[in-house]
Amino acid sequence: MGDSGNRQSTSNAVWGRRLYKTYGKGKNKANALAGLNLNVPYGAIYGLLGPSGCGKTTLLRCIVGLLKVDSGSLLAMGDVPGARDHSIPGPMVGYMPQDTSLYNELSIKELLLYYGRVHGMTSEDIVYRTSFLLDFLKLPTRDQLIGCLRIWEHLLEIAQSSQQTTIIITTHYIEEARQADRVGLMRAGRMLDEDKPSNLLDRYNMVSLESIFLYLCHHDLVGNAEDEELMSGQFALESTMSEDSAVNYDASKPLIATESADAGGSNSSIYGTVTFENIPRGRPPPDPCCVFPSLPAFRVIMALVIKNLTIMKRSIGLLFFEFIIPSIQIILFCLCIGRDPHDIKLAVVNNDLGPMGATYLKFLSNTTFKQVLFNSLDHARDSVHQGDAWGVVEIRPEFSEDLMQRFLMGINVSTKVITGSTVYLHLDYTSQQISAVIHARTLESFQNFSRSTLALYGFNTHYSDPPVLTTDPVYGSADSIFTEFMAPGICNSITFFMATGLTTLAFVLEKKEGNYERNLVNGVTPAEVMLSHVITQFLVLLVQVGLLLLCTFTIFQIPLEGNPAAVLFLILIEGLCGMCLGIMISCCCDKETSAMQLSLGLVYPLLLTSGIIWPIQAVPAWLEYISEALPLTIATDALRSIMGRGWGIDHMFVWLGFVISIGWAMFFLMVTAVIGRIKR
Structure with missing residues (x-):
């Protein structure tokens, strides 16, 4: 970089040269950024214009450190986004994604408290900023749930309570108007169609108003130079830039990037905005060195855990169901499987x-x-x-x-x-x-x-008497039933798959709602998010396993010859292994449907090949080697040996069950890290 480049990079809040970013491979390769140059001065309001798909979102994600450019030079606030000890992502940047991306289960106070803890703010700072924001944004009571803050509900209440009130909303984000009683679609000064949203969807047999609008534009007979522009996307931004407003760089001033549309809440077009805000006097900025520590930050993990527990508390019925479903499964198993038929x-x-x-x-x-x-x-x-x-x-x-x-x-x-x-x-x-x-x-x-x-x-x-007589059993009882053979594997599999499903769903929903990305921009690392979910789900797992073992050994009297602590420890390790698998699945899938399908698709293969239902000695020789390497097989045999033979953790076979389960958990986490790096 020459002297001219150095001067330009230091005189701009955001500076980029020859930026390239592509998606896909081979024939499907598409350029999101193609040699882009960018200069955003300090203190400026910068309008980022362009139709949908032109690369605005990709550029903003690169600026805030969510993506890395394939080639080129990009500096934000004097350093490369995501560099060590740099506060982008972190407290220096404010980021408004296209979607709301807020935790609907939290109250206004709880949400602000969560982000304050993430940024390491003191309790006094959090209270001060919360009071300021409540007054500045004219928000209702701080105990109001985020999910209940609906402007559309207020508009509908006004319109329906008095037939004298009529509301007209203008927006280029077409899907926003889906809740209206009637919509009109305009183009080039002409009304293309108007009706109830449901009637339009039925008439054109489409799933979105945006698809209907593009269809109508395509078939509009009035040709003009705007056709190509309308088909590729809408321009909806106004840009103002003040060269006189440039100021010297100050690390205590945050960069705010916004993906928005207009005051109506559109998320179709995107604004790129860079502003500065002085931190109140006497209130030091968060330490940027804590944003990307070498190890996960304890305060961030605790903030995430408290947030997760608060969300769980909001769905107490679902939480209760999560607690008892493993017990219901083991009860049904003990009642239905392994007993002799009658009548x-x-x-x-x-x-x-x-x-x-x-x-x-x-x-x-x-x-x-x-x-x-x-x-x-x-x-x-x-x-x-x-x-x-x-x-x-x-x-x-x-x-x-x-x-x-x-x-x-x-x-x-x-x-x-x-x-x-x-x-x-x-x-x-x-x-x-x-x-x-x-x-x-x-x-x-x-x-x-x-x-x-x-x-x-x-x-x-x-x-x-027959010529072959059975003497006293070495292990077990001559009167044992098939339930006792399957019970260890069923306990392991219930714990494993429940942990997998719950962890997968929690991660995917957080990503889908945009909260995961917002957390990353706020300086939270993927490792901290994963650890917080593991800790939260582990607390749920403790209750689940406790109730499961209570039903198994107390109600149905399944024999337990070994140490109960070893049984509990091994099942918990298997649950942690399932959580790690859930994290890996959620990293691979962006939708909850595909994630749950993948999770459910693993149930029967693992159940059938892990010696849970039938001994692995009965499978073909080549499959037996594969079966022994699976995460449930040796762990199930080890648990069976603890329960039926009374072996302890000092026995090599039991010890091997612990080692293999922990090894699989580490493998799942390593694969997750590789997939995350590839995706990024």
């Missing part, structure tokens, strides 16, 4: 000529089975074909006689005797769970029946 309809054909067939049927559980007697096997099988029964128990005529011979003669009986003393099952195998229960319970009943019969006739009851 299974079983067709019974007892053709036994002796008493033993009827005796055996009495050993069948009346809780598990609901026996329906049939006279013939064909009729019984027909009931299964028609879906009235799940299977048929067939006992043949020689059952009692042949069974006694089998007891007495052992291995010396004929095949006919073996066949006659056998109970036959004809099952509907479309439900593997029900057919497995029928098979297991009928076999168990026959074993109990055999012991009873052998004891009745004075034989050794061990003759009925």
